[in-house]
Amino acid sequence: MRTELLADLKFLRSEFLRDAKVIDADKGYISVSAFNLRMKPKILAVAARVIAAEFRKDEISAIHGIPHSGNFLATATAIELNRDVRLHASRKDQNIPASWKDVYREEIRSFTTSSAGIDVFSGINLSFVKKGDKVLLLDDVCATGETGYRIVAGLKKRGVNVVGFAVLWDKVFQGGVDTVAKLGIKVFSCVRVKKLGRGDQVELLE
Numbered sequence: 136m137r138t139e140l141l142a143d144l145k146f147l148r149s150e151f152l153r154d155a156k157v158i159d160a161d162k163g164y165i166s167v168s169a170f171n172l173r174m175k176p177k178i179l180a181v182a183a184r185v186i187a188a189e190f191r192k193d194e195i196s197a198i199h200g201i202p203h204s205g206n207f208l209a210t211a212t213a214i215e216l217n218r219d220v221r222l223h224a225s226r227k228d229q230n231i232p233a234s235w236k237d238v239y240r241e242e243i244r245s246f247t248t249s250s251a252g253i254d255v256f257s258g259i260n261l262s263f264v265k266k267g268d269k270v271l272l273l274d275d276v277c278a279t280g281e282t283g284y285r286i287v288a289g290l291k292k293r294g295v296n297v298v299g300f301a302v303l304w305d306k307v308f309q310g311g312v313d314t315v316a317k318l319g320i321k322v323f324s325c326v327r328v329k330k331l332g333r334g335d336q337v338e339l340l341e
Contacts, residue, residue, distance in 0.1 A: 160331040183211035204275035280311030
């Protein structure tokens with residue numbers, strides 16, 4: 136692994152630990168606003184550089200972001216790949232534009248909102264997908280993997296060639312990234328949380 140990439144990963148880990156707040160260690164709830172709700176441009180830029188390096192040889196031609204935060208990461212990664220990569224639109228509400236003629240929809244119980252009984256709605260415009268496209272799907276965080284698994288599986292059933300799934304961070308102890316990998320695609324996480332403890336104790340996977 137080249138020196139620059141190691142430095143980028145070290146930076147992301149450092150920023151993650153600086154911002155991480157453990158909400159409930161037993162339930163696996165953690166808040167890292169700089170990597171989720173209030174994403175910092177520098178973090179997005181560095182994460183995009185790391186993800187682009189991981190998938191550069193996979194000849195990605197289109198990128199989807201799982202809304203909302205995944206869209207920010209998808210945009211940054213598309214720019215970093217610095218090639219003719221198309222960025223696909225996606226929404227996280229019921230207000231899908233009338234101009235979207237071919238939409239993949241999925242209502243998923245999000246881990247972070249499940250306690251409130253909320254189904255997170257995702258709609259992805261498939262009219263931009265071209266035959267032969269190699270699609271990379273991006274999200275901010277992967278917990279149990281239900282969101283990523285169902286969206287990747289659903290897109291594949293619609294004939295979309297999803298070759299990769301990447302996130303800013305995941306919770307290893309909940310197995311989400313491994314769950315998505317069962318679909319036979321390449322998976323990647325910039326920061327991997329191994330364990331949570333009381334008093335904002337966060338242990339990362341080396």
